[in-house]
Amino acid sequence: MEGECKVVLDAAVDTEARTQTLRVKPSSKLTTALLLFTLCLAVAAAAVLVFNRHDPGHDEENFDLHHTLRQISNVRAAIHLEGEYNPKRKTSVEWKNGVDQSHFQGGLELNDNEIVIPRTGLYFVYSQASFRVNCISSDADDTTSKPMVHLSHTVKRWSSSYGGRDTTKSYQTILHSVRTACQMKASSDPDEEGSWFSAVYMGAVFNLMRGDRLKTVMEEKMLQGLEDDQGKTFFGVFAL
Structure with a gap:
């Protein structure tokens, strides 16, 4: 078992x-x-x-x-131009790119002495014009009076949004500044006697459209006294 x-x-x-x-x-x-x-x-x-x-x-x-x-993600549209006197231009300085501190990127470009906007958006527009003004009176018998000189600087915008029959002339002022110059006392330096150095700066934010054009306007009689040393006369735009 x-x-x-x-x-x-x-x-x-x-x-x-x-x-x-x-x-x-x-x-x-x-x-x-x-x-x-x-x-x-x-x-x-x-x-x-x-x-x-x-x-x-x-x-x-x-x-x-x-x-x-x-680069594409970091590039922000910007342009900075340096100005110089050109006797062939009667109403503005000659704007230059590729000299001194001038530069451009992001689609902003210089075309026919005007800045062209690549796309619709907010932009900061700025410009400065520096002048050396002769304050000596044109009257040889008047040795004491110093005439006042008015310096004006303007930025105008062309835009298809303005309409009108003649779109080529549809420029409107967006920046304008006037400054009165001339010293009222004699200088101790003979080389500076009768001279007045003045800069007219302006800048503001604008909502611009693609294809808009910006240009500067100055008085012809003042252009010969333009100070075009580096950093004295410039024109620029950058996107916000």
Whole structure:
């Protein structure tokens, strides 16, 4: 009886072991397959990484692309022009780009001595004109009086939004300043006797439209006394 129980018990244990073995085998195969697949993915990713790292052309293309995107995102429309006297221009100074501290970016450009707006938006417009004025009286017999000289500086805007039949003449004043110059006492320096240095600056924010044009207007008789040294006469716009 005892022998029969032992045989039955051994058979039961053997059957249970085989059952567990059969149950474990599929799970083990699936786990092994997953591990092999993950390993393959890791090897492939490492190979791509090594290839890209050793491919200077690929790195250079990525750098150029990132640099270009960074520049596009950071560029804000701006232009700064330096002015100089040009006798051929009777109503304004000659605005120059590419000299001294002048620059332009973001679509703003100089065209026919006017600044062209690239897109609609808010812009800060500014300008300064510096003059050296002769304050000596034109009357030779009058050695005491010093005539007053009025300096004016204007920025005008052309825009298709103004309408009108002749759109080429649709300029309106957006900035205007007048300053009275001339010293009322004699100078101790003979070289500065009768001279008065004055700068007319103005600036403000405007909502401008794409295609608008900005120009400056000055009195012709004052242009010969323009101070065109670096930083004295300028014209600029930048987007807000």
